[in-house]
Amino acid sequence: MITAQQRRRPELAAFLRSRRARVTPADVGMPPGFRRRTPGLRREEVAQLSGVGVTWYTWLEQGRPINASPQVLDAVARTLRLDRTEREHLYHLAEVPFESGPERLAQAVGQEVQDIIDALDPHPAVVYNSRYDVLATNPAYRDLFLVPTTSQFGVPNVLWTLFSVPEGSCPLVFRERELPVMVATLRAAYGRHVGEPAWEDFIGRLSARSPYFVELWASGEVIPPGPRVKTFRHAAVGELRMTSVSLSVDGMPECRIVAYSPVDAEAKEGVALLREWRERLWPSADARDAEPVGADS
Incomplete structure (x- = not known):
């Protein structure tokens, strides 16, 4: 039976050869030379530019079972001018854990994503980044989760509002059960951003704002996002039990x-009633300027 490693090695060899073939000597500041039988760099040139031995690189490109460190793979990736996706692919084929560098979190969505969540109406929908910044909402979401603005924080943020409002005004009915889940989800994402000024500032400001957040953060719990059943309260329609599902966004x-x-049925009726009120009050608009807040793990 062919093992996963035996399958990866030929793929690694083919991938490296194809990436080497597309890089010309001129791309890396080398003279073209003579008698090049194939386009692209020679193996010894890749090895030289990457600071590794020719024999070692040859064995890597031949798919032999040799070990590669992240530092060496990064050097090869730079020589072969790999983009982020290609670099991650190289790591997987070489069976080396991949850790991406710090990336700036998205703070807006394109019209295509906005159109998708608008099309989900009458189902409430929102786009979050991993810090729970609210990037986009649809009208049904705004029907359910209208709260006073928190403009002093900048971009609307679910956690900032949930830990700032009085407990009786929190839209989560079972606050003591749901907020620990959200903080554990935040901490799982924080592991990829430890030391980044924006994240450290966010955690620091939220800690200064809420002793309860400090308590939950200190627990060290981590969990991934996932589907949950939550109970929300709304001043106009009472309690609503809703299932939340998270969907990743490519790109x-x-x-x-x-x-x-x-x-x-009660929650379905409540959502429909809120939509009916919205359409009656704002027949040509949907109060887009109001700032919403919901909650999801």
Whole structure:
């Protein structure tokens, strides 16, 4: 039976050869030379530019079972001018854990993503990044989660509002059960951003704002995002039980669409009633200037 490693090595060899063939000597500041039988760099040139031995690189490109460090793979990736996706692919084929460098979190969405969440109406939908910044919402979401603005923080943020409002004004009914899950999800994402000024500032400001956040943060719990059933309260329609589902967005690392659907007939009726009121009050608009806040793990 062919093992996963035996399958990866030929793929690694073919990938390196194809990437080497597309890089010309001129691309890396080398003279073209003579008698080049194939386009691209020679193996010894890749080895020289990467600071590795010719024999070692030859064995790597031949798919032999040799070990490669992240530092060496990074050097080869730079020589072969690999982009981020190609570099990650190289790591996987070489069976080396891949850790991406720090990336600036998205703070906006394109019209295509906005159109998708708008099309989910009457189901509430929102786009979050991994820090729970609110990047986009649809009208149904704004129907459910209208709260006073928190403009002093800049971009709307779910956690900032949930830990800032009085407990009785929190849209989460089971606050003591749901907020620990959200903080554990935040901490799982924080592991990729430790030391980054924007993240450290966010954690510091939230800690100064809420002793309860400090308590939950100190627990050290980590969990990934996932589907959950949550109970929300709304001043006009009472309690609503909703299922939330998270969907990743290609091309937007660490962002997700969270869509909510009513669990029972009462929640479905409440959502429909809110939509009816909105359409009656704002027949040509949907109060886009109001700032919403919901909650999801």
